[in-house]
Amino acid sequence: MRQTLSLLLLMFLLGGTALAQGDIIVIPHKDQLPQADERWRPKPEICRWYNGAEGAVSLTFDDGSLDHWERGMPLWDKYGWKVTLGIVSTTIVKRKGWKEQLQQAFDDGHEIANHSKTHLNMAESSEEVVRDEIGTCHKFLIDNIEGLDQVDTLIYPYEQYHYGNFHTAAEFGYMFARSGPQEREDIAQRNCSANPPLMHLYSWANQDILPMWMWNSTTDLAISKQGWMIEQCHGIGEAGEPGVGWSPRPYDDFVEHYEYLASFGDRVWVAPIRNVARYMLESRQFTMELVDFDKDYMIAKISQLPDYQNYWDVISVQCAVPADWEQAEVLADGKPVSSVRRSGDMLIANIPTGTTEVVMRKLNQKQ
Ligand SMILES: [Zn+2]
Incomplete structure (x- = not known):
């Protein structure tokens, strides 16, 4: 009963x-009824986020103020995080050393984004003016940063846009654009709904009046919604200090927030807009199908949707494995690839694009 x-x-x-x-x-x-000792039945899957993270966070900084170099970069380096920097071309050239600074940011792996020529409100401007605002900053970045041959992300000044603006940006090859807030609770989810709004990604601004708990809770939301939170920040330091950008928050607030973010470890993927958006696009182009398995191996086939062109390099896959797989190896088309064991006996591996066969195999402990 x-x-x-x-x-x-x-x-x-x-x-x-x-x-x-x-x-x-x-x-x-x-x-x-299924018995507890029924043999292992693997369910290989493509991870929602890189390296099996539960949520993604992008740290974005607007306007190219000097504090991003002097205070932000040492801090981001400490955690190994790469961020998205929105550059306004006519503003940054007023500063001594701007060219070296842009090159350094690019060489360090930060994403350089277009934040327009003069920080003009695109929603209220003609197509011709918008084309000049985007195009001039675009050319400026490509001409002045060695090795940069494409800019992927546009950051709308004042978070303002209308739908035509993105089509103008697309003429220059832009794929993603960041706008402003929605309800804080919804951002992480909206950025990765079935048809992601890659032309106007939502972001949450860490305005100086908002309490720390609210800023920190953006990380909780990324995890609880298994979504993507984009943080929008400006100055690091005190208002009125030389080199500090608009609406700053004290350096110590950033330290506190980053300690909180880092406390989640591999559960959160911290990466620039371009990386997260591309992973999201790419992971949707693949399907994974179980081909064969036994108690000590699993073979799966990865298929790519037709007409899809590769433009990224790695996709993460996961599969629950039996508890006695203390050591395992993963082969992508016969070549060993990096993999990690997570709690819950989950094996996660990073697979190069173009792979068609993934083999996960238990290794004997004593070789
Ligand atoms: Zn701005």
């Missing part, structure tokens, strides 16, 4: 449909 009740409850919870009077419920015989 107790079993029947639990089963009913389970069916109700899973299906969400109430049973009508007269419905026949078939309760499987004990022998038909």
Whole structure:
């Protein structure tokens, strides 16, 4: 009786449909229920986020103020994080050393984004003016940063845009654009809905009046919604200090927030807009199908949707493995690739684009 009740409850919870009077419920015989010792049945999957993270966070900094170099970079380096820097071309040239600074940021792996020529409100401007604002800053970045041959991300000044602006940006090869806030609770989810708004990604601004708990909770939201939180920041330091950008927050607030963010370890993927958006686009182009398995191996096939062009390099896959797989190896088309064991006996591996076969294999402990 107790079993029947639990089963009913389970069916109700899973299906969400109430049973009508007269419905026949078939309760499987004990022998038909899955047994605990049934052999392993792997379910390989493409990870939602790189390296099996539960959520993604992008740190973005607007306007190219000097504090991003002097205070931000040593801090980001400490955690090994790369950020997105929105550059306004006519503003940054007023500063001594701007060219070296841009080159250094690019060489260090930070994303350089277009934040327009004069920080003009694009929503209120003609197409011709917008083309000049985007195009001039675009050419400036490409001409002055050695090795940079494409800029992927546009950051709308004042978070303001209308839909035509992105089409103008697309003429220059832009793929992503960041706008401003929605309800704080919704940002992480909206940035990765079924049709992601890559033309106007949402972001949350760490305005100086907002309390630390609210800033820190953006990380919780990324994880709890398994989504993508984009933080929008400006100055690091005190208002009025030389070299400090608009609406700054004290350096110590950044330290506190980053300690909080880092405390989640591999559960959060911290990466620039371009990296997260590309991973999201790419991971949707693949399917994974189990081909064969036994207690000590699993073979899966990766298929790519037709007409898809590769433009990125790594996709993460995951598969629950039996507890006795203390050591394992992963082969991508026969070549060993990096993999990690996570709690819950999850094996996560990073697979180069173009791979068609993934093999996960238990290794004997004593070789
Ligand atoms: Zn700005």
